[in-house]
Amino acid sequence: MAMIPKETIEEIRSRCNVVEVVGSYLPQLRRRGSTFKCNCPFHQEKTPSFSVDPNNQLFYCFGCQTGGDVFKFVMLYEKVDFREALEMLARRWGVPIPESRPRDDKIGRLIEMNRAAEAFFRGRMADANVGRQCRDYLEGRGIGDETIEKLGIGYGISLNPGLGVGIDFQAEDVAQIAQMSEKIH
Numbered sequence: 127m128a129m130i131p132k133e134t135i136e137e138i139r140s141r142c143n144v145v146e147v148v149g150s151y152l153p154q155l156r157r158r159g160s161t162f163k164c165n166c167p168f169h170q171e172k173t174p175s176f177s178v179d180p181n182n183q184l185f186y187c188f189g190c191q192t193g194g195d196v197f198k199f200v201m202l203y204e205k206v207d208f209r210e211a212l213e214m215l216a217r218r219w220g221v222p223i224p225e226s227r228p229r230d231d232k233i234g235r236l237i238e239m240n241r242a243a244e245a246f247f248r249g250r251m252a253d254a255n256v257g258r259q260c261r262d263y264l265e266g267r268g269i270g271d272e273t274i275e276k277l278g279i280g281y282g283i284s285l286n287p288g289l290g291v292g293i294d295f296q297a298e299d300v301a302q303i304a305q306m307s308e309k310i311h
């Protein structure tokens with residue numbers, strides 16, 4: 127997956143007023159002097175200590191010390207990662223997210239292929255039937271699901287057919303990756 131260009135991130139940030147965004151999630155948000163306040167969505171409370179500052183475009187809770195910018199709020203509230211939060215906001219505010227690299231960028235294509243292959247092998251590992259035996263084996267060696275997930279361990283069996291399905295691989299790129307991995311080993 128291509129990186130989102132920095133300018134796009136800033137463009138999304140500039141279009142998303144933190145008061146508007148937070149207010150769309152928390153309709154009880156009310157102006158109190160120079161900031162906006164309401165009960166905190168991240169901890170239980172009866173008197174509002176959750177504050178949104180339109181000048182700094184930040185939010186902060188004096189009760190549980192949760193705070194950050196508009197992206198952080200969406201990440202926490204929607205329980206999504208940074209990229210997903212960006213995409214949600216971009217969709218809502220109609221900011222197009224361009225690819226950060228042109229299609230003829232060789233390195234970008236090689237990275238994308240590696241990522242696609244990683245996703246494929248991880249998918250095999252996660253598969254209830256195919257990956258079961260392998261996960262049992264790893265479990266026996268003290269490697270649990272959490273470690274598998276964290277290290278991105280995949281299962282390299284039954285290569286064909288499968289790898290390459292739905293992925294636009296070019297033969298010369300595959301050859302180059304094979305060459306590169308030979309140099310590494």
Ligand SMILES: [Zn+2]
Pocket residue numbers: 166167168169176187188189190191192
């Ligand atoms: Zn709080």
